[in-house]
Amino acid sequence: MTGDVMLVPGGGAAVDGLDDAVALYSAHRLALVRLAVLLVDDLQSAEDVVQDAFTGFLGRTRALEDPDRALAYLRTSVVNGARSALRRRRTARAYVPPHEVEPEGPSGRAELNEEHREVLAAMDRLPARQREVLVLRYWSELSEAEIAEVLGISRGTVKSTASRGLDALERIMTTTEVSR
Amino acid sequence: MSTLMEDRLAAALRARAEQVRPEDLRPVDVPVLSLEAGRTRAARRRRTAVLAGLAAAACTAAVAAPLLLTDAGSEQTPAPAGPTEPLPTSSTERPLGAAAADVDGDGVEDAATVVRRDGTLVIQVDLASGDRAEAPVRAGVPGALLTAGDVGGGPGVELVVPVSDRAYDLPLVYTWLAGEGLVAATWPDAGLEGWRPGVPVNRWTVLQDGLRTWEAESVEGDGRFPYWDWSLDDRGRLRPGPVQLGCAAPEDAPAPCPDKGDDGKGGPDVGPRGDLPALLPALEERWMTDPFRFDEEPGGRDHVELQGPLPEQGAAVAAGQRELVVTRDGVEYRAPLAAGQAPFLVPQLLAVDGDEPVFLLERFGGDTSLLEMFVLRDAELVPVETSGEVFLGSGVVDHEGEMTEQRTWVTVHGQVFTAVLLDHPSRRHRLWRWDLGPTLVPTDLGVACIDWEREDYGRCP
Numbered sequence: 262m263t264g265d266v267m268l269v270p271g272g273g274a275a276v277d278g279l280d281d282a283v284a285l286y287s288a289h290r291l292a293l294v295r296l297a298v299l300l301v302d303d304l305q306s307a308e309d310v311v312q313d314a315f316t317g318f319l320g321r322t323r324a325l326e327d328p329d330r331a332l333a334y335l336r337t338s339v340v341n342g343a344r345s346a347l348r349r350r351r352t353a354r355a356y357v358p359p360h361e362v363e364p365e366g367p368s369g370r371a372e373l374n375e376e377h378r379e380v381l382a383a384m385d386r387l388p389a390r391q392r393e394v395l396v397l398r399y400w401s402e403l404s405e406a407e408i409a410e411v412l413g414i415s416r417g418t419v420k421s422t423a424s425r426g427l428d429a430l431e432r433i434m435t436t437t438e439v440s441r
Numbered sequence: 442m443s444t445l446m447e448d449r450l451a452a453a454l455r456a457r458a459e460q461v462r463p464e465d466l467r468p469v470d471v472p473v474l475s476l477e478a479g480r481t482r483a484a485r486r487r488r489t490a491v492l493a494g495l496a497a498a499a500c501t502a503a504v505a506a507p508l509l510l511t512d513a514g515s516e517q518t519p520a521p522a523g524p525t526e527p528l529p530t531s532s533t534e535r536p537l538g539a540a541a542a543d544v545d546g547d548g549v550e551d552a553a554t555v556v557r558r559d560g561t562l563v564i565q566v567d568l569a570s571g572d573r574a575e576a577p578v579r580a581g582v583p584g585a586l587l588t589a590g591d592v593g594g595g596p597g598v599e600l601v602v603p604v605s606d607r608a609y610d611l612p613l614v615y616t617w618l619a620g621e622g623l624v625a626a627t628w629p630d631a632g633l634e635g636w637r638p639g640v641p642v643n644r645w646t647v648l649q650d651g652l653r654t655w656e657a658e659s660v661e662g663d664g665r666f667p668y669w670d671w672s673l674d675d676r677g678r679l680r681p682g683p684v685q686l687g688c689a690a691p692e693d694a695p696a697p698c699p700d701k702g703d704d705g706k707g708g709p710d711v712g713p714r715g716d717l718p719a720l721l722p723a724l725e726e727r728w729m730t731d732p733f734r735f736d737e738e739p740g741g742r743d744h745v746e747l748q749g750p751l752p753e754q755g756a757a758v759a760a761g762q763r764e765l766v767v768t769r770d771g772v773e774y775r776a777p778l779a780a781g782q783a784p785f786l787v788p789q790l791l792a793v794d795g796d797e798p799v800f801l802l803e804r805f806g807g808d809t810s811l812l813e814m815f816v817l818r819d820a821e822l823v824p825v826e827t828s829g830e831v832f833l834g835s836g837v838v839d840h841e842g843e844m845t846e847q848r849t850w851v852t853v854h855g856q857v858f859t860a861v862l863l864d865h866p867s868r869r870h871r872l873w874r875w876d877l878g879p880t881l882v883p884t885d886l887g888v889a890c891i892d893w894e895r896e897d898y899g900r901c902p
Contacts, residue, residue: 294466295458302457308467309580316577317625345579369460373453380453386771388743399447400454413627428820429770431446 285331286315292401293339299396300343302381304369310346314338336401336411340393347389383433391426398423542589544568545617546596553600555587564600564615566623574623576615578602590647592616592626593673599626601647612645614652616677626677652679655687655695656853666695667719667853684854686719711868711890712899718874720858720891720898723850724787743769745800747778747786758783765800765815767822774822776815782806784813791855799825799877801851809836812849812857814881829883831859831873840871848893859883860891868892869901 290311297307314335370378384392390412397408398419409416539554549569555578556563562578564587582604592599597617604610614626645654655668666688669681687695749763761777763784768774778784787801791814802813811834814825827833831847838847840861849859860870868890873883890901 291461291463291466295461298461299454299458304461304465307461313577313580342579369457372460373456376449377453377456380449381457383771384450384453388770391770395450396454399451400458425770427446427450429772430450432772434446434449 282318282331285328286318286335289332289335290315293335296336296396296401297339297343298369299400300340300392301346302369302385306346307343310339310342313342333407333410336397337413340397340411344389344393379434379437380430383430383437386433387426387429391422391429394419394422395426395430540587540589540600542598542600544574544589544597544600544623545570546598548596553587553589555602564602564623566600574617576623576625578613579625582613588647590652591650592647592652592671592679595619595673595675599652599673601652611654612647614673614679616673618675618677624677626673626679628679629681654681666722668695684719686721710899710902711892711897712901714898715900717872717886717889717898717900718856719852719854720872720889721896722853724853743767743798745786747784747802749778751783757781765802765822767798767800767815767817769798769817772820774817774820776822776824778802778813781811787812787851791851791857801857803834810834810849814877816877825877825881827875827881827883829873831861831883833857833859833875833881858886860889863888867901 293311293314294304294307297310298304301307301310317338318331318335370381373381384395387395393412394408397403397411403411405416405419408419412419414422539552541550541552543549544551544553544566545568547569551569552567554565554567556565561580562582564576564578566574568574582602588601589598590601592601592614593616595617600615600623602613602615604612611628614628615623616626618624644656645652647653652671653668654671655666666686667684668687669684671679671681673679745765745767747763748766749758749761751763758778758780760780762780763778765776765778765786766773782804784802784804787803791799791801797817800815802815804811804813811832814827814833815822816825817823832838833849835848835850836846837844838861839845840847840863846862847859848862849857851857857875859873859875863869863871870889870891872886872889872891874886876882876884888901889898891898
């Protein structure tokens, strides 16, 4: 059986393979939520994204055969879910009448030091793909091959995207520092 | 690339990530799928349910996994106590969309529905075999339509769910993969041929034998539109076929044009298309002065525009009076423009090879127009030099001792062509395609017959 649910009288059920899925998810959930926070910068949205990823993951029972592949699948789902969440947020904001005050940024960053806030603000100005590559490389510490698998792109594209992203970050940071 | 920048980035990301502590996560809320005498109940299918630190041995309740393959008809499955109802049932579940289609490719029609359970959409397929397969519909999809169409190369039929009312939002496609069941197919990354995310002229439709996307750009003449037919590979990834030109009303999906007959418009036969690339449709003449967004993402930040004081009507601009300004990845690049007639920005991202975006300006003077191409190279916005036997523009030219017309145009696909009229009655032209290398070079495509009025072309009879 591959993930079939056996229904037993009395209200309990055991799923062949599900225990492994739960264990895998439990072990990596915090890291996945942190990954999502770095992409969407909002804890509630991040938890929603990760929950959706896990929900979809449970259906992909064959992914359980290889824990590394399972984790890559979860990361991919989180990255895609974060991107969707940001799109919905942009769509919603597009309809905010001009006279309304923009909501304040997430309070999490307010507790960081100025250097970190500036770097993260510079990251906000990058396209989504560059942000994703940089987060996966410099926080998740994935290899180029692993990043390529998560994002479904070539290793060459990972390399060039990371390079462009860092160059852009450096320019933005330099402009920020010069204007002070 | 600076090691210091890498260190600063890593430190900032680490600091932000570590603000999320285990105790900040929502409390454990395990959805339960349980049986009680006389009824089944799916309890607490909240999207916010999470599992954390739950030992596998203690997990006695089934997580309400969206993809449940319940072998309801199998003798090997312990029978639930008391009469059962179709799983799952709740007061919030009601079918919204439905389709009958052979999803798993076993030759027998299955019944697919979209149901809403406690605020979450789920595709539910009651297979002819007696099993049931489900897959979640991602959050944010408002509802309810479900269509079937044979997109993939496999034996089954796909299920398609629109994600919004906007015709230019790609739908969700669900397919059956051997060994995996019902899964959501994946679209290629944004920017691949066949789709420009968020562009209102994009449309999609499900046909009986596939999924088609097209551009509803209004076209003069007989109304040809580029379209792509999509297929699925064996990993559930959607792939576009080559671009084709079809005929249709703007809001209907284009289809291969009927045979050219006498349409009453006159004009000679232009011959078969042969090896010619898509020369038409040409980009509508909508030269812009507003910023043109070329970012792959809808609402993205990349854009190009002309800045600087505008001259009086008909007056020339001084050198540097107008600038081409490209904002990409949050960084601004500027190129001063040469003196001459006021340039216009061609609102089309060009596909002339090369890795960097290419921009086109056009200046007009009487019957002549001159195009200028700019490219971002080595973090600089620079004009591209042209080389070769033709100039990048339109007007009256001396071709092999004869004064004739030259036309340069941009297609809706972002390719640039130049044609010199060789013979008016036959519509024969000498044709070049512009390709970008270190310089912009016209590639000789030989002779073609181009009927501008009928928007038709071919290798001449």
